[in-house]
Amino acid sequence: MTTTQVLVRLADVQVLEGQAVLACVGLGSCVGVAMVDPIAKVSGMAHIMLPDAVTAKPERPGKYATTAINYLVETMERLGAQRSRLIAAVGGGAQVCFGPTVPAMLALGSRNVQAVQEQLKLHKVKCAGEDVGGNAGRTLTFDSTTGKVTVRTATSPDRLLCTLR
């Protein structure tokens, strides 16, 4: 069986059945969410930019935490996943720009992380691991064959965050 490799771009949500490697590359304040139903073998990933929609009718559900998690969960359910079995891992949400002077409302990274955590809770999805905050841009990778979620920064190699199974 071949493994599908999928790059999840900004504001995108990807859902797949079977063996797949999904990755969000270059997460700054954006948050990557990997999710799997290990029994149904349905996996997904979202690359979330903002906590909430600025426009009334968002064109891309993957862009906002408030719409992306719901879209990810529902799309996975359509492929046979069961909500009660879903587990997730979260990476990204860095503080863009260094120093203590960034006003709270501009701290997009932490606003994104908080919004994602609230949405996971709302959808009753367990979060098995997270690597968030700091000042480094990250790449989040999920290999559905092994269940391993890894995080890499520009100056450090892949590090195991958790295993989703």
Added chain:
Amino acid sequence: MISSTLKLEDIVRKTSDLPTLPKAALNVIRETESPTSSAATVAHHIGMDQALTARVLRLANSAYFGLARQVGDIQESVVILGMRNVRNLAIVASTFPWMSKPLKGYRLGPRQMWTHSFCVAVAAKELALKTRKADPDLAFTAGLLHNIGKVALSVWLENKIEAMMNVAVRENLTFDQMERKLLGFSHAEVGAYLADQWSLPKVFVEAILYHHSPNESPQPNPVADYVHIGDYITMSVGLGLGADGLRYEFYPEALERVAIDHADIDEVLDSFLEAQESYERMFDDFTS
């Protein structure tokens, strides 16, 4: 480690791969602030350089502008697209060839430096369009050029950036402070030096110099403020992040000076992706 007794001129003189701008493009940029700048003078400057003319026409005829018929010369493109658009196209066409190369020293792959610079230009222009504290075209050009110093410094940082980041974390330094510690100069200072050597208007030299430290500008420079905030927005979405990552300071005073609030930033971020994707299509045509 490199001796910090090197002078900025030495660094620039000893760098073989310096960015260059054709004379015609320099004339177009130098005229940006001029009250006598007109469609005719912009067309004249571009028309003096055949290669630049060809590149501007390719961009003007790209799918991005969706013109009903092809434009055949610069005068016609100025009439159809407007003088400001064509002026920006000339600057974009002149910087794309060298800005799209990888910068090993900063761990930037092909086109990453370009994507980052272009996105900062777009964000700075969008911000300036919101509050009009400076000409949006000036903000665009300054955004495009803000990191030219990285092109010159990259070769000096090859194989050093991990060690630099480790020291920066240990000593709680921003990356531009770390550049100064290692080389004696930051990429902002090197970029401003280059812009000055090219005789670019002061507004650009200072916007490049103060893009990471807008509070240090001796007089208010709203263009530097827009670029500072545009850089923040572009880093936020992780576009063209190198190994120096997000390790730069943000000055909220810049927001106050140009009357931008967090809702404006969210709005620019929200519309930014669509704008960036459509611009990227312009360059797909350009490079095909």
